[in-house]
Amino acid sequence: MADPRLSRRSLFAAAAGLALGGEALAGGARSQPDRAWPNGARAAVSLTYDDGLNSQLDNAVPELKRLGLKATFFLTGDNAHWRLGDWEALSRDGNEVANHTMTHPCALAGYSAGRFEDAEIARMEGYLDSHFGAERERTFAYPCGYLGIGKGGRHARYARYRRVLERDGVIAARTTAGGPNRPEEAIADPLHLHAFEPTYEGDKVGPAIRYLNETVAQGGWAILVFHDVLAQWRSDGDASVATHNRILAHIAALDVWCAPMGQVFEYAQTHWGRSVRAEGAAVGGR
Ligand SMILES: [Zn+2]
Incomplete structure (x- = not known):
């Protein structure tokens, strides 16, 4: 049986090749900002679903499948095991499954970096490796959007968190705030x-439509966050199926590249990485 991961990678390579071809053809317009997303798309969009919730499997996935969109699912070990077979099937189908810690702790002042890494990050990476393979793009979403471990000032707590993620090979991590991402940033x-x-x-x-339109205008990268997707809306942070599906329909109608977060990040790194490194070297040389 063909390895679905390989076919995902070859699709990615094909998309990158098309984009490079487009860039070569448009080589005369050097004053234009370089926003060459795959297939000439005007922006990139990643749909992300947090916490490994059953409502995502039951209510969001059917619409994703119907529209042919692939997404990122940030699982916790606590939740994923209930319907592990369904998450495994999603992963085989070209969706990304990624790390949202084992137990989703939000209060991190009492943790040392080592204890947090062992119990929440490394353990979850191991869990994901054993069920979804080790060849994943290692991406992460901060539980509750909190960006600090232990005590001390904001910068010290965030630096501690970053070191943990870097030690465990995380290539990209998602917060829950901010506007469209500029690929260089x-x-x-x-x-x-x-x-x-x-x-x-x-x-x-x-709000989603305004955010997506702004992303397209900037040629940037939108990352949308969903939690429960419910037949009837219940509380802030949830989406009703109707609202969720209308947002997806809007994305499907836009000229954007919709792909999982790790895949978009890898593309951006391949495509823009050289110019950012060159700029960095120029700044450093002054
Ligand atoms: Zn969460």
Whole structure:
């Protein structure tokens, strides 16, 4: 049987090749900002679903499948095991499954970096390796959007968190705030990717549409965050199926590249990494 991961990678390579071809053809327009997403798309979009919730499998996945969209599912070990077979099937189908810790702790002041790493990050990476293979893109979403471990000032706590993620091979980590990602900024600061939770303040489509349109105007990368997707809206942070599906329909109608977070990050790194490194060297040389 063909390894689905290989076929995903070859699709990715084909998409990258097309984009490079497009860039070569448009080589005369050097003054334009370089926003060459695959297939000439005007922006990139990653749909992310947090916490490994059954409602995502039951209510979001059917619409993703119907529209042919692939997404990222940030699982916790605590939740994933209930329907492990379903998450494994999603992964085989080209979706990304990634690390959202084992137990989703939100209060991290009492942790040492070592204890947090062992219990929550490394253990979850091991869990994901054993069920979804070790050849995954290692991406992460911060539980509760909290970016610090232990005690001390904000910078010290965040530096501790970053060191843990870097030690465990995480290539990109998603927060829950900020506007569209500029690809150059994303690869310069990959453990601080911006993201937007469209139904954080109510079950409305408008905020997502404004965010997506802004992303397209900038040629950037939108990362949307969903939690429960429910037949009936219940509380802030949830989305009703109707709202979720309208947001997906809007994405499907846009000229954007919709792909899992790790895949978009790898593309950005391949495509923009050289120019960012060159800029860094030029700045350093002054
Ligand atoms: Zn969460």
